[in-house]
Amino acid sequence: MKYVAPSSAEEVSRILVGENGISKILAGGTDLLVQMKSGLIEPDLIVDIKKIPETKEIKSMDGGFRIGAAVSGSEVKDHTGLNRLVPGVVEALDLIGSTQIQGRCTMAGNLCNASPAADCVPALAAVEASANIVGPKGNRKCKIEEIPISPGKNSLKQGEFIVSIDIPDRPPHSSDAYLRFTPRTEMDIAVVSAAVALSLTKDGVCENARIVLGAVAPTILFVEDASETLIGTKLDEVSLQKMSDQCEAACNAISDKRGTISFRTEVSGVLAKRAAKIAYKRAGERS
Amino acid sequence: MSQLHIKSNVNGDDVEFLCEPEETLLEVLRDRLNLTGSKEGCGTGDCGACSVTMNGKLVCSCLVLGVEADNSKINTIEGMADGDKLHPLQQKFLDHAALQCGICTPGILVAAKALLEKNPSPSETEVRYWLAGNLCRCTGYDKIIRAVMDAAEEMRG
Amino acid sequence: MSPLNNNSQARQFKVIGTRPPRPDGIEKVTGKAQYGADLNVANMLFAKILRSPHAHAKVLSIDTSAAERLDGVKAVITSKDFDRFSSGQPNNILENSIAHQKVLYDGHGVAAVAATSDLIAKSALKLIKVKYETLPHVTDVDKAMEKSAPIVNKGYVLENVPKGHSENVTSYFEFGHGDLEAGFSKAEKIVTRSFKTEATHQGYIEPNACLASMTPDGKADLWCCTQGHYNVRAVCAEIMGMETSQLKVTASEIGGGFGGKTLIYIEPIALALSLKSGQPVKLVMTRDEVFKATGPTVSSSMDVKIGMTKDGKITAGEAKLRYQGGAFPNGTVEMGAQSAFASYDLKAVKTQGWNILTNRPMQAAYRAPGAPQAIYAVESVVDELCEVLNLDPLETRLKNAAKKGTLSSYGPTFDDIGLIATLEAAKNHPHYSAPISKNQGRGLSCGFWFNFGGDTCVTLNVNFDGTIGVTEGNPDIGGSRASISQMAAEEIGIAYEKVRTIIADTNSLGHNEITDGSRVTFAVGLATIKAARAAIKEMCKRAAMIWNIDEEAVRWENGSAIPAGPNAGKFDPLTIEEIAGMSSQTGGPIAGHHEVNAEGAGVSFGVHLVDVEVDKETGSSKIIRYTVFQDAGKAIHPSYVEGQMQGGAVQGIGWALNEEYIYGDDGKLQNPGFLDYRIPVASDLPMIDPVILEIPNPGHPYGVRGVGETSIVPPLAAISNAISRATSIRFSDLPMSPPKVLKAIKDKQRGNG
């Protein structure tokens, strides 16, 4: 196995294109090293992207933020601006693993790993974040929900990698929330999760809503009809219940060692409802 | 396989070592630098027994490659006491009988120290959540949490 | 939390009952302590084991030639390499370590490699070609009993197994007394319920590890993390065809065991690789291997039937226990069958137990092996009866509690036992009367364990400066060096700091039973006290020589020899320092030793009280408050007694709520890691409040009872009862993971529960 740590994104792309064997990007390594340990993958080349300056920064951009692909969870958690803009995304990232994992794990890694249970992916999709991709044919921008295509598979092409993630500015009275269900309080993988991003009018009427579920389908699930149900409401119990039922109806879950179809389906609605209430309260408090 | 030459700083001492690209920092610490205080309980970041700090940040050394330690400052359990003077956390762990078998103790002490440096007066809940990545199978955590809280109080003075 | 002194004690202790720092503490908080994987020696090789990917298969052939040719590979072995040492007797430990003709479970060892690096050893494993013929498998206990089940491992059926079962049923046990039918006929209410518990792992954080060095002349040194290095020596010597004296085993510090490190998995393999390669060999298991190939507990399927009068008297109790413990037979179900009803004074009781083989790893002891499952089932039914008859669960247990003179469910009549005192303590504790909130339930359960003694050797040396060196042979798994030093200091009458206790290698003492059965503080303590008494006798003799009086005229008090009475003569006391300082001149160094098969361990009871809150929309259960009441006989070092009680309780919490072995239809273990095998983390738990009771064990000079195991017994039923009361649904299947709990709640809401 070879290890390289280039200092520019273009160099990374060049190296990736030139490698015939299995190459892997190393940012936080919290998934990669686990997969290597278990023998699941045996890379021929590891490309460490942490020497590239832009992967290490959080930059303000038109009210939103650009988060480098090697920025760790704990750096995001400590960032005041992100906490104010997208508390749901921050809490999603904060739920990954443990304090130790937080010190290393990254949003981009969580995204590229393409697990349907990845915590920050539903949260990022809910706030309409996008990924900046560098590749041999130049740079491109891609919606978050278009990156994972099936469990363990992403849409990046040969030589491409994510260099940063953009979170756009949010209108006034907007906020988000993320909840997941795990048997333990920490150190666990989401059995089911829900991210809700809301924008309200001054009077607290929902103007825009995006509800995204995790771990209930092969990829994250943006539930359009459930989102629309909340628009024009103040999240009264009837609307919430309808939204929750629509979430359950949208689920295409599996039974595995972590949960059953019925559990995932039933709890997705519960979490969506609870997350919506939190997001609503936060949005109301944010000017 | 060709080994890479790495320059690092461990517990305040400059060190150089050769390692394979796939070797983890934990393997380097234990097998190349003979610092066996960091333990491998799982090798997958699920138990925290290998906790060290890297440039001040708490990490599982089993999830860091040895080569990533290049130009880094690593702190391990071996660097926690100041000569013959134990760190207050170490002393409180003894006073509270906060260890039984002791295998998780180095990782928990390193993690707790990182907590108290960030947050000198954590609540019980904050201590419990911060240490959730450090498994202890012997104690049920009770005496560990008490020892950390007590050490925090003493360190605040 | 100070120990309650229910019995006035004649002896006033000075060191016993205090909480001094443990002698091995600084090493353990500074990273200096050497555990199984921490020792490196010159010219050392690294070993790895190739493991079966199948649950059950014939091994047709193993081709190791390509692995042997890899640069850096120094030895490759299969089961054939052990044939030349074999006495011809089948050896389950060896067969479990490395498969012979068949692989019996997912993860069963097949071959092993020693190489100059860990990476090379790993690569070599991929070059070993094994041809398998897969066989049908069975992992479920009830399915394995059926006549049509695949036979896991032939030739183990004992003579008393009733006919009609599969050959997987290897043993049958039955205990009890009295007329069941008459008993049930007197009952106001009879509850019959079936239970299942899944296998759990001890979950020690230190993977099994060893370092072996063996030479062609048949000598070997072995370093390993084990609960019993004398047993490692005995078993490995037999497997390797060695004389016992030629194998020296040194126990490393041990990173948890809980029963799991009483068995042997890797040491014979490391020895054989070392012999073949001519170099020292280190073998460390990965976590994945620990889960797949070292002992979990049994899983169980049980039926319990109990009858009760309307005022809460149990009229009869019956339990049928079916335990599977993997591919080899074991003695767990009989202990479950004996302990199931141990907490109760019953006129009519019957328990039956069947042991069943499956395609799973060989079970190993885990704290009070066999008892938690059986007592979970019994205590759940007792609680259900209390609920349906509207009785107070604590008063009802008091009404039926076993006491001195009770004919126990397993045969003997109880002597002094602490169950009633323990129940009374729970009743009077503020926890029992504290209000509980919505969605919460309060659960209660009794627990019991036998406790063991066994072979024990202690040497106690009096150094020239009057300090004491205690040499004992039981790995210190949770602070026993401290408690042993305390007992030596107490008996001799010197300060705790003057004593240092070490764990000897196998050539320095006679045989010592494994650190198991909660035996160490009891048995090693007993031997230490007796060794101290022998040293005291010798010191009195030396004083008598110096004073020129009769030996019988000298008494020992507070670390000094004094004349026994006015008639003995008038002499100033001779301190231990003075006697020791003159020992060369009075006949030579002074030591006491004691070798004994310590019997009379004395049973132990505990009562746990827990409040659980259930999230009825997700099925998630949260422990809100937890109190442990346990009889320790006499707490030598109360902090470590509390630690045993808290640790056992939390292991029980894990067992009750989330821990389980999950096998797929392919017979493969789905969750061999700490991510999906969920032991409790710090943020899952409240403080665990320990209340120590001290009802002295008549079989120990200070009244010690073992405390290590009882604490894992009550949590299963206590938590199940709490969740059952919080949801008004009786649960009977462990773990009570959220999907199971939510399903039960939904079923009930839909009216089919």
Added chain:
Amino acid sequence: MVKVRIWGSLRSATKNKEFVYVEAENFKQLLDNLSKKYPNLKPQISRGVSVSIDGLIYKNSWFAPIKPNSEVVLMPYMVGG
């Protein structure tokens, strides 16, 4: 003669008797004489049995004394954790 309680599933070896009587002044004599009088007990005795004498459980001390009026109970040999 000592009165010995036999556990349920072992009674197939003692003609279904819950109690049997043998001469014995200690653990070893008890096992020897039980084996003689009830040969079907031998397989279990050779696998290992514990004996409770007046409430104290002995795993294998041959010369643990038994008094004529002692309460004697045969138990399976136990292993712990």
